[in-house]
Amino acid sequence: MIGTWHFIYETVHTTIKMQFIIGKEEDFTLSVILEPFPFPVEINSVKIDGHVLQAKGTSQFVPGEGFEFDLTFGGKEFQGRIKIPYQEAFSVKGTEGSGPSLEDLLIAKLSSYRKQNVKQRSDNEIHHEVDSLLNKMSVTDKIGQMSQCMSTNLSLGSDIDSDSPEKLVSEGRAGSVLSAVNSNRVFELQKIAVEQSPHGIPLLFNFDVIHGFQTIFPVPLAWSCSWDMTAIREASVIAAKEASATGITYNHGPMVDITRDPRWGRVVEGAGEDPYLGSLIAKAQVEGFQGDSLFDPETIIACLKHFVAYGAAEAGRDYNTVDISEGTLRNVYLPPFQAGIDAGAGSVMNSFNTYQGVPVAGNQYILNELLRKELGFNGILISDYGSIDEIVAHGNAKDSKEAAKKALDATMDIEMVTRSYDHLSDLIEQGIVNIEQINEAVRRILTFKYKIGIMDDPYRYIRPEKEKKYHFHPAHLEASRKLAQKSIVMLKNNGVLPLKSTELNLAVIGPFGDSKDMLGPWQWSRYANQTVTLREGILAKDFPETNLLIEEGCKVEHVIEGGVERAVAAALQSDIVILALGESSEMSGEAASRMDIHLPKVQQELAEAIVRVGKPVILVLTNGRPLVLDWFESHVDAILETWFLGSQAGFSIADVLFGDYNPSGKLTMSFPAHSGQVPIYYNHFKTGRPVTESNKGEKFFSRYIDGSNDPLYPFGFGLSYTTFEISEIRLSQTRMMESGTIFASVTVTNTGMVAGEETVQMYIQDIYASVVRPVKELKGFKKVKLAAGEAKEISFKITAKDLAFWNLNKKNEVEPGDFKVYIGSNSYHVKEALFELV
Template structure:
């Protein structure tokens, strides 16, 4: 039974190809993937007796277990599968990966494709839309403003609904969520074009967060590269792969500033800093949307979640947010502004409230700020069920009131739920809602349907031949590996790294041979091809006899005899790699954690290994900062790898063996203890700040049982070499509002390895009409230096860099004294002063 096997399951709504990967590695292991991507599956129990294999799996999208019973012959198998949303099915299959449904689609879709269409001018688009609006009924318009899911698979709470084929044929939806199969896209688009009242093509929406089939590091991971061009390229590749499958509208990027590691969705963002977050938001929009949305290889980008979703109280998903307008505008708004300036075609609301009003129904946020102040004229889409939730929050009496609040706030598209379609007709009839409000929303939706070309060629994005060419392409995998290398952050190293290939290495832990390295919010059918840590080390040229492996324990569970086997194996090694962390279901949406330590069973395994006294390296797989205080004190090195994607194992091996010198820097602080959360470098000073002079006094702002500072601060990350910084040089100490301040520092590589350093510039406004943060990132530059080489790094500050939302309720720079800091992190810096006059 060892090897790769496949079978096909066909129902009325679904055509699934299931691939099983059976391996023998410290016992029988099973991995399972589904084409088209269906849901992330974790195998939690496997039993093998002769040629019979039984297994139990689970997915966070359903409480129902996945049950597998397979009987293998030489090159075939039979059995039963029980799958959520599908039920129990008899299956038969064969050895190998099998043929793809995509190949069958090429000939089917060919007659429907057009060779070339002309891009419409804005004037032409406007004229066509006005003509179409004149022929549409109220229900036709609401159909364009409504969305449904492509199948029974759900991204949230279950919503009772007619089958998508029926809704599409009757013109009751204008977009589809989650049609990952291009065959499904074709069927639904064909239904819309041939059967719906006005033959208007559909938009196909999906969450393309960090790759489509080739998976890149999770966004919190790739933000640690500080490499804007590499992030932009990753998004462009994701767009190229997704659009070949018919996807036209992305539910990403997430540009929320995130300061609380307990919140599961920190994994989707760029961390705690609004300046860096703004640059990464811009890079992602430019990557997804390219030079033109008319290109068949670009996606409509959607900025989410507007706004302040990252400030959820207690780090609990969907929870209340209560912040000042100054914090809203100085911290949470800048990445959205940057994304809008980059041309993002869509924005999605946050689930939270602001000033007591759910964002989905907040005219102040969505109309006054987003539309009127920021000039956004694209599509505004609700998050899953959030219009319905306005009433649950208690901000509306009933469903009609919730629908009215959302349309008054200029919400264009309702994701999945049906309040608009069911409730607005009566409100329009009564004059409570104006038909002109519907017209404005439909204009925006149809404008983008014309912009991407589907009004003239509805099937232009359904390109199965390009799916075969683009998906998991070797060039894309190369880019994924490169970005993964740059995303790794070396948190501790007492000299044990880099490793030599001549040492006997024990690789121990639940992530030593795990393929669960892709993270949440990915929909790849190539999960079985993920490179594990063990594979990466094996393929790096290490003699197989020098690699020892034991799982030791599961992520959250013990393995009978597992810890004893791991300890015995480690005793025979020169060095131990402890591969620990979170599984992909432990971060992401609806994955908040009050305790952000590693599960107890992993802690026990680590203690047993450390007690051997062997040099020990912790390799961490996770989607958020974790409490690592014990590990920082007891292991020799800590390598933060996040969820690195398809090439994870290769990238980690590259770093461990010194083939790539780590250069990543943290974009979120790591706390000593969870009680410090939320924790961020750019905090206010308080009236009783703790410092070296008063740290032993009682009545200052401090904890009794842990430092105020993080264990690892924002901007922190080690290298295999060392860098020194000269004092800061300023070309002036007084800056006028029409001038610029030039700042320079000399950085020298004082170690034995060539390496890259991210040189960071911070400023501090010492006093103002409102209190200002102790530091704010205002620039950075990544440089590469050989041993002994020096480089002068220059920055420029102008009045624009010093502006903030002041007590006068406007953006301005206030005259006064400033400090400027330059260094390798937010905590270790050189300092100088200047004055804005």
């Protein structure tokens, strides 16, 4: 009975494959993979009596519903009954082994559906075909295109009152499907749409591809610390390649929200606190996901989310109130969206918050006036999950019917999963909304269905043969490993790193020493069990297993009986200790806001016990947000911020630990010294009573009485195994006309003993203006690789565009006056020079 088993079960609508592995440690274990559903199953109990296995399990994605197994084994076969959520128990027969993949079964089935020589249509052809089709469609057909359903009733519980996806699709009441992440399921639903729906209009298949599909890359907050647009673009290309092979055509990403409050769980999905860097990363991701042409079946539609200012949620609490000025909206939160739109993003998703008291999902100013008319966005606008219904919950609509009107008036094209748009028929009949509003929305949706080629070749994205080739491909894993290396930020090092010998005794202590929970939130990879752990990464360096002591010490949030004592014993036997601490994946992401951004108490107590042993201690953090690390800064010898690094995490961390990769990452969010400083960010205003060196001990200034205003680690900070010196700034001139240019130059020297890479950053301050301006704003950076002792001159170009801002004239303009330019290794450690715009 010990080993791998499988069965394949045919239902009316779908094919289910379950693979499970029975193991024996102290007790029997059971691990389960259920296809085509991407839901991890957690087995709670396993009982084996002779040849009979009985087990029960759950999944966090289907709350309140369980899995049950009652199977009898004989030789190389088994039979019995299985219960999965939202289904009656059914009889199964299966055999030993992993069995054929659903992809293999689908390849032969698809051959008769393939089309050859399908050509890309011109914009004029698409316009003509869309108008022709619109004239044939009923109001119900059109509303169907504006409605989305889940791929299965197994998803996100049963809180949505809706018919089955099969019924909705066959009746033409769904134009897109969310979370069909298996090519078999994509094929089944697409076949129903093409063969049974009123006009045979193919479906869009949507999914949140945030930092990889099957090959998982570092979480976006991590990869932003690479400051490497080429690598981020490549990660997005690979994610699109893997997702599109499964049939995904429409991404619910990238998230380009500016994030200043680390309590907010979704900081893990974005590029941090700076609008300039965030804009470059938004552009790179859109270009990566969408490629040169959306007609290419290895690209997917990019969706910028969440428009707009979702990251400004008060108190860092998800879905909470946002109350900001128009200047902050324009100067801070809007630029990444503008950059993504300029890069050609095909879609935008609304934010959950209000603006000026109106929920964004129904906010005509934000979605129609600003997004569509001013920014020039003409793509698909899709609601976030439940956000049209939530217009009622906000108190801005009487009922879902009124909410549907508000969303349509705001030019919302697709309602994600919920069914408020079912009211649109009545609203048209009553003359409350007009049919042309519906036509415009459907026109945008159909246009993209033609652009990606599915109107002429509905099954072109379903390529199981490419799934087998692309998913978890070695080249993709290597790209993930390299980006993970670049994403690691060294926050402290007193010389203990890099580890110079494999002869030492090394203790790896903490819940992340041998954990595969290194992928972070927003991923559903079938290869999660192949995630490289820190232990595996260290051993891959030919480190003797006899010299490596592994002790968990505690769980992420819970005590292990005797765990601290065993960890201390391991530390006593070691030469160096690695403390592998952090957050679980569930502690970051959507609906994962935290009031306390210290490490959990049990981990703090473990750390204190280990530090008391007196051995050199290296803290390796796995987490999805900036944490308060003041105690660790004072008590450990080195700190590596490794975030959630993805499929190759352990290899990448070991590469840095042993000096095979010299860390070069730079923070894209400030780390507070104390929780009370939050939100904390570098590009703040001075206030009327700014703290300076000369007054920092006095009372009546903008300061705390119990600590500094400064972060523990500022934006742009990150150490290397070498050191760099940046010269004074040389300006090509000190006076500039609005049409002119200034070049700011510095010499960067590697003053250490090994080669390294420095990210030289340029900031500008508008010293006085018609509205208050930040103390400094990032306006450029350059990455420079230098051998030991090598020096290079680098120059930054400054134009009027770098000096412009949204002002009282409600325009982006530049104003004459005095400016400071700062150049340095981070936002705090800079050289400065003055120039004037005349």
